[in-house]
Amino acid sequence: MTSATATTVYVPCDSSALSLGAEAVAIAIASEAARRNASIKLIRNGSRGLYWLEPMIEVATGHGRFAYGPVSAADVPSLFDAGFLDGADHRLALGLTDDIPYLKRQSRVTFARVGLTDPLSLDDYLAHGGYRGLARALEMSGAQIVQEVTRSNLRGRGGAAFPAGIKWKTTLDQESKRKYIVCNADEGDSGTFSDRMIMEGDPFLLIEGMTIAAVAVGASEGYIYLRSEYPHSMRTLAAAIESATRAGYLGPNVLGSGKPFRIEVRVGAGAYICGEETAMLESLEGKRGVIRFKPPLPAISGLFGQPTVVNNVITLASVPVILEKGGKFYNEYGVGRSRGTIPLQLAGNVKRPGLFELPFGLTLRELIDDFGGGTASGRPLRAVQVGGPLGAYFPASMLDLPIDYEAIAGAGGLLGHGGVVVFDDTADLARMARYAMEFCALESCGKCTPCRIGSTRGVEVIDRIIANRERSANVELLRDLCDTMTAGSLCALGGLTPLPVMSALKHFPQDFGLASANGKNNG
Ligand SMILES: Cc1cc2nc3c(=O)[nH]c(=O)nc-3n(C[C@H](O)[C@H](O)[C@H](O)COP(=O)(O)O)c2cc1C
Ligand code: SF4
Numbered sequence: 001m002t003s004a005t006a007t008t009v010y011v012p013c014d015s016s017a018l019s020l021g022a023e024a025v026a027i028a029i030a031s032e033a034a035r036r037n038a039s040i041k042l043i044r045n046g047s048r049g050l051y052w053l054e055p056m057i058e059v060a061t062g063h064g065r066f067a068y069g070p071v072s073a074a075d076v077p078s079l080f081d082a083g084f085l086d087g088a089d090h091r092l093a094l095g096l097t098d099d100i101p102y103l104k105r106q107s108r109v110t111f112a113r114v115g116l117t118d119p120l121s122l123d124d125y126l127a128h129g130g131y132r133g134l135a136r137a138l139e140m141s142g143a144q145i146v147q148e149v150t151r152s153n154l155r156g157r158g159g160a161a162f163p164a165g166i167k168w169k170t171t172l173d174q175e176s177k178r179k180y181i182v183c184n185a186d187e188g189d190s191g192t193f194s195d196r197m198i199m200e201g202d203p204f205l206l207i208e209g210m211t212i213a214a215v216a217v218g219a220s221e222g223y224i225y226l227r228s229e230y231p232h233s234m235r236t237l238a239a240a241i242e243s244a245t246r247a248g249y250l251g252p253n254v255l256g257s258g259k260p261f262r263i264e265v266r267v268g269a270g271a272y273i274c275g276e277e278t279a280m281l282e283s284l285e286g287k288r289g290v291i292r293f294k295p296p297l298p299a300i301s302g303l304f305g306q307p308t309v310v311n312n313v314i315t316l317a318s319v320p321v322i323l324e325k326g327g328k329f330y331n332e333y334g335v336g337r338s339r340g341t342i343p344l345q346l347a348g349n350v351k352r353p354g355l356f357e358l359p360f361g362l363t364l365r366e367l368i369d370d371f372g373g374g375t376a377s378g379r380p381l382r383a384v385q386v387g388g389p390l391g392a393y394f395p396a397s398m399l400d401l402p403i404d405y406e407a408i409a410g411a412g413g414l415l416g417h418g419g420v421v422v423f424d425d426t427a428d429l430a431r432m433a434r435y436a437m438e439f440c441a442l443e444s445c446g447k448c449t450p451c452r453i454g455s456t457r458g459v460e461v462i463d464r465i466i467a468n469r470e471r472s473a474n475v476e477l478l479r480d481l482c483d484t485m486t487a488g489s490l491c492a493l494g495g496l497t498p499l500p501v502m503s504a505l506k507h508f509p510q511d512f513g514l515a516s517a518n519g520k521n522n523g
Contacts, residue, residue, distance in 0.1 A: 006039040007085045008060040012115070013044035014200045015232045016193070021072055022055035028076035029057070036080060046201020048115035049343075049355030050102055058097055061087040067094040102356065102371055107333060109341045110318050111357045114201035119236055122243045125204040131249065133320030137212045138257050142172050145216035149319060151327030153339035157194075158184050158275075158312030159388070159416045159492075161338075161405045164319075167309060170299035171217040174307035179219040181210050182284065182303060182310045185226045185233070186268055186275035189388025191347035191419035194355055195313035199226075199233040202317070203240035204249075207263060209316035211254060212323055213309055214261040222263040223303070225280050228270055237265050272389075272443040276491055277310040279445060290445045291491045312417070314343060335361035338404035348385075348421035349375045358403075365399035368422060379424040383508065385432075387416030389439050390496035392503035393429055412503055414496065429508035434462040436500040440493060450485045451494025457481060458501065465512050475514065478505070 011017075011026040026042060033040045047054060056069030066087035068079060075092060082090040094100055108114075117124040125131070137145050150165025171179060183206065187195040198206055210222045226234060241263050244250045252260045266284055268274050274283045278292035281303050302308025318340065322330045331339045338360035344367055347353050351373035358367075364384060368374065375381050383393045386403075392413030394401065401411055408415045423432075437458035446452045458481055464474045482498035489495040509516055 006041040008041045008043055009033075009085070010043050010045045010058040010060075010065070012047045012055060012057075013119070013232075014047035015196060015230070016051055017047050017054045017056070018232065020051075020054045020070065024073040025055045025057065025071050025076065028073040032076050032080050038080070038085060040085065043118045045117065046114040046119050047197060048097070048100075048103060049111070049197060050100065050352070051354040052352045053094065056094070059084055059087055063087065063096070065097040067097040067100060068092040069094060102352065102354070105370075106357050107341050107359050108357050109321055109330070109333065110205075110314060111197070111202070111343060111355070112321070113205065114197060117202070119201050119203055120239050120243070122204060122240075122247055122249075125202075129324065130204055130320075131208055133323035134208050134211055134215070134249070134255070136323050137215050138255060138259075142216045142218060145212065145323065146172055148327045149216070149322060152318075152322040152330040153327075153334075153337070154315065154318055154322060154330065155338070155405070156312055157314035157318070157342065157417060158277075159189070159414070161415070164311060164315055167299050167311070168213065168216055170297065171219075171307045171309045174300055176307050178221070178304075178306045179217055180303045180306060180308040181213045181217070181219045181222040181316075182277075182281070182298075182308055183210055183222065183224040183316055184275060184277065184280060184310055184312045185224050185230070186280065187227055187230075187313070187417070188272040188275040189417045189419050191385075191421040192345050192388060192417045193347075194343040194345055194418060196230055196233055197343075197355055198313055198317045199230070200236050203236050204244060205317045205320060206237075206313055207240060207244050207250065209319040210263060211250065211261050212319050213311065213316060215254070215257070215259055217307070217309055219309065220260045220262070222261060223284055224263060224265045225274070225284060226265055226267050228267050234265060234267060241265070271445075272439075273445045273491075273493060276493065278491075280310070281308070291447050293490070314417075333359040335359075335402065335404050336406055338406065342403070342415075342418050344403065345417075345419045346372045346422070347419065349377055349381075349424045350422040351376050360404040361402050363400050363402050364394070364420065367403065367420060368399065372422065375422060375424045377424045377426075379426065381422060382425040382427050383423040383429060383432075385421045385423070385500065386419070387414040388419050389436065390414065390492065390499055391416050391419075392499045393423075393432065393507060394503070395507040398507075412506070413499060428511055429504040430462065430466050430511040430513075433501045433504040433512075434459055434466070436497055436504075437462060440497040444493060445491075448488070448490040448494060450488040451490070451497070454481055454485045454489075454494065455497060458485075458497075462501075468513055471513055475505070475512065 440455035
């Protein structure tokens with residue numbers, strides 16, 4: 001039953017919360033409210049990203065939103081008994097949502113609305129500042145929009161950290177009747193889920209970001225290349241695109257500007273390599289996902305040979321606030337050449353996994369200890385892999401490394417899409433190095449020899465090292481192989497696989513049966 005005095009209760013509909021039973025909780029709340037004649041309005045919001053508290057429900061009270069979690073369907077009657085609709089105390093009470101320390105310490109710039117609103121309500125989006133960026137963009141020339149993005153120093157969040165403004169300018173400068181915006185939502189990196197959280201928690205933000213990109217460079221068509229493992233994102237995006245089109249934010253005449261822009265979602269088929277932009281373009285064209293030679297850059301000759309901006313979900317979702325508040329506002333966050341905020345995704349053996357949006361510059365230790373609470377097992381932390389399957393393994397002694405693109409690259413790693421996976425002291429880094437080679441062999445597109453053949457040989461060499469068969473000679477061979485893969489691979493899959501392998505060998509030689517990283521045999 002819903003009335004003017006109904007209490008608003010929020011239950012997340014994000015995949016992470018659903019996987020932890022949020023649907024059953026929503027059903028239990030609705031039926032318990034009906035049974036008790038309590039007037040409630042149930043809103044399915046996005047997840048706040050505090051996964052250890054999911055399903056985290058919230059209640060709107062006169063004092064603000066109160067949170068409870070992790071809630072199971074069995075907890076619901078006791079929540080009603082305690083008076084949770086008034087924000088009353090309960091063993092699962094977390095207090096005012098805004099005061100939860102793990103939320104309070106964040107700088108939610110891109111994720112400002114995620115968890116706050118109903119992801120599928122355009123009215124809610126507008127009431128919380130949505131589409132202000134596009135309104136401003138429509139008053140500007142393409143060059144001015146690009147200048148604003150350039151001023152923000154936003155760099156691509158998909159992995160390569162290429163400046164978005166430069167990419168957009170390249171496409172803007174091309175003379176062509178047809179240009180495209182392609183959003184890379186393949187999110188293949190292990191331990192990452194920020195794209196999914198935006199698509200499921202604030203889909204209009206991505207749509208607005210893509211529309212601003214289209215207005216900036218003169219594109220009329222957009223594609224979202226979505227991984228097939230995200231069925232909830234698919235449904236949310238489809239519904240949001242339909243609402244935006246119905247309301248005139250997409251279509252033949254965006255907000256009466258005379259500019260057309262439409263968006264289509266295309267679902268991938270599970271190949272990691274299809275996250276690489278040129279393989280993704282091949283896949284979008286209906287072909288096998290194989291890398292294209294560069295040049296030409298996609299910004300000049302991309303989808304169907306036309307100028308194409310390819311950007312990650314988070315890159316595009318960062319654009320509306322840059323247009324609304326100015327590039328300078330965004331640029332004020334961060335350190336060095338890593339400006340703005342980054343949604344860090346903490347996973348693996350960690351007590352408090354989740355997504356934390358923070359300005360660049362905090363250390364791995366702050367992220368893992370202050371936010372993550374250390375290992376879930378309670379055992380000592382041994383290694384951290386930063387940046388997905390192609391990222392380096394860092395030992396516990398390197399946790400004071402600041403999270404910024406240059407600092408991590410300087411330490412022999414990459415920040416990638418912002419995934420941080422924690423391992424305790426039971427991890428065997430030689431096996432993880434073997435896994436990196438195996439992953440490369442499985443996911444290689446096969447176009448170039450160093451990757452296609454090298455990765456398979458890499459697995460064999462590591463097996464021989466582990467088995468102590470001519471260990472010193474095989475360590476040398478592994479180094480040589482990694483050098484060849486780094487220098488001779490056509491794309492970053494083969495080119496960066498040596499990062500996890502060599503970092504494991506460097507920082508954890510004992511796991512390979514070596515006394516030191518120089519290759520002295522222990523066995
Ligand atoms: C093997 C491989 C996999 C990749 N997977 C993804 C991915 O899943 N999502 C993504 O946004 N970028 C991925 N990238 C990076 C893209 O090639 C490209 O740099 C990115 O989509 C550009 O957008 P950005 O500038 O906004 O980061 C991958 C790159 C490689 C080499
Ligand atoms: S490095 Fe691997 S994935 Fe990349 S082009 Fe070569 S074979 Fe294909």
